[in-house]
Amino acid sequence: RKEVEQDPGPFNVPEGATVAFNCTYSNSASQSFFWYRQDCRKEPKLLMSVYSSGNEDGRFTAQLNRASQYISLLIRDSKLSDSATYLCVVGHNDMRFGAGTRLTVKP
Amino acid sequence: GAVVSQHPSWVICKSGTSVKIECRSLDFQATTMFWYRQFPKQSLMLMATSNEGSKATYEQGVEKDKFLINHASLTLSTLTVTSAHPEDSSFYICSAENQETQYFGPGTRLLVL
Secondary structure (H helix, E strand, O other): OEEEEEEEEEEEOOOOOOOOEEEEOOOOOOEEEEEEEEOOOOOEEEEEEEOOEEEEEOOEEEEEOOOEEEEEEEOOOHHHHHHHHEEEEOOOOOOOOOOOEEEEOOO | OOOEEEEEEEEEOOOOOOOEEEEOOOOOOOOEEEEEEEOOOOOOEEEEEEEEEOOOOOOOOOOOEEEEEEEEEEEEEEEEEEEOOOOHOOOEEEEEOOOEEEEEEEOEEEEEE
């Protein structure tokens, strides 16, 4: 089993749609969780950290379920500029990257 | 499928020595691999794009003579940090491209004393 697993997609959604990505991780001792955004062949950039209580940043909401070892990212009111690959990352000093979920937002 | 390994996972070395890090795609062939570096509390930074059979493309500010990249086969790219110094201490991570998706390795933590 991979340490971090994501649905690779692709997700093709219209502008304005709400889309959710899921990620599962295998190491129950993990303490740090992040969502990164990666544009084509660019370095991944931190989108948001994921906190135990769940957290929101504008149109983006991240949630963590430790019992199920599951992380989610919800994007509301999708914009064309949200088209990218979203990477789930677990760990801090010893980061493990998921393979990413590709999102395409269409007009 | 689509597993990428890195070796070693941890390196501690003396200043002035050279360190080689290997990045392997275990179950697919990758004509393109990427090398990233992450300093504490900073995001990943792309260092270079490694293309099988040709010279690597370095990002601005990355010294190609200091960070030697060799992509001699479709499953292996190596990054050699030459004459490493304490400021080179960082987390180095590679990714390999397969069908337009990048798969990341587990990273190599380098500590130069």
